[in-house]
Amino acid sequence: MFEDPLACRILGADTERSIRGEREAYDTPGRKRLRAFLAARSRYAEDALDLAFARGVRQYVVLGAGFDTYAYRKGASPLRVFEVDHPATQAHKRELLAAASIPIPPSLTFAPIDFEAETLLEALCAAGFDARAPAFFSWLGVTPYLTTAAVMETLGVVARRPAGSEIVFDFAPSADTLTAPQRLARAALAARVASVGEPWVSFFDPCEFPRDLTAMGFGSAEVVGSEAIDRRYFRDRADGLRLGGSGYLMHALSSGLAPAYSHEGGGPDGHPNDVEPDGGPSPIGRGVDGDAGGADDVHDLE
C-alpha cells in the first residue's frame, strides 16, 4: 500500500525495537484506522504527484513535511522538491537524517516557515521556487494544527499558482457534521492532542469547504472521503486494514487543469498499483456540487 524503507532508519533502532516490541498496542481498532489513514493519504498524494509529473510538473512542495521521506526515497530526480516546515522541525529532521547517514539529494531544498506568521510564497521564492511554473503541493497532517486564517492564507497562495498546479491535503470535519458517538471520539482525541501541547484548532464543513476553495480561485476542489479511499486502496485486503469511516482528503486543482485527468484508473499512463474503480463517473471523490458530508465519513481517528 505504501512502502517507506527509510522510516525505521530515521526513527532509529531503539524506536523501531520499542514499536516492534509492543505490536499489540498498535493493533487496536483506533490505531489501525489511524495507520490506514496515514498510509493512504501519502499514497494518494504520491499517486496524484506521479500523474502531475507525467503532465510535465517539475516542482513538488511538501508543506509541513515533518518526517516525509519522498525526496530521499527518490534520490536524484528531475523533480525539484521543496520541504516547507517549521525551522525547529527541519533542524530536528536534519539531525536524524545525519545520524542515519541518509544523504540530502541535490533535488531537495528546505524552505523554513511559520505558517502562522509568514507568507508561503515568500518562503518558497527565497528557497529558489519558480513562481511562474506549475507545482504540485501536498499538505498532510497539518491543517488541524493551524488557525483557519493561516490555512486559508496558504491555500490562497496555492490557488494563485499557474495552471497545472494542484494540492492534496487532509482536514478535520467540523463538529456539527459528526454524529454523537463521533463527537465523543473527537472530544477524547482533542483532549489527547491538547495535552501534548498540539491542540487541533481548525475544522471544516466537508460540504462547504470545496465551495470555499473554488471561490478563492481553484478551478475544482474534490473531497475524497474514507469510503472512497477504502474502495480504492483497501478493498481486497485480508488483514482488515481500512479507514472505516475515518478521514477526509481534499484534492484541489488550479483553474485551467481539468479534473478529468483524474486519479481514477491512473490517468492516461496509469500507475502500476492503481485499483480500477467500481464503476460510475467519480467513485472516489465528491466534487464541489456533490454531497460530501456523509455522517459516517468523519475524521474519528481514535
Ligand SMILES: C[S@@+](CC[C@H](N)C(=O)[O-])C[C@H]1O[C@@H](n2cnc3c(N)ncnc32)[C@H](O)[C@@H]1O
Ligand atoms: C503531524 S506532522 C505531519 C508531517 C507529515 N506531513 C506527515 O504526513 O506525516 C505536522 C507538521 O506540521 C508542521 N507545523 C505545525 N505547525 C506549523 C507552523 N505553524 N508552521 C510550520 N509548520 C508547522 C510541523 O512542524 C510538522 O512537520
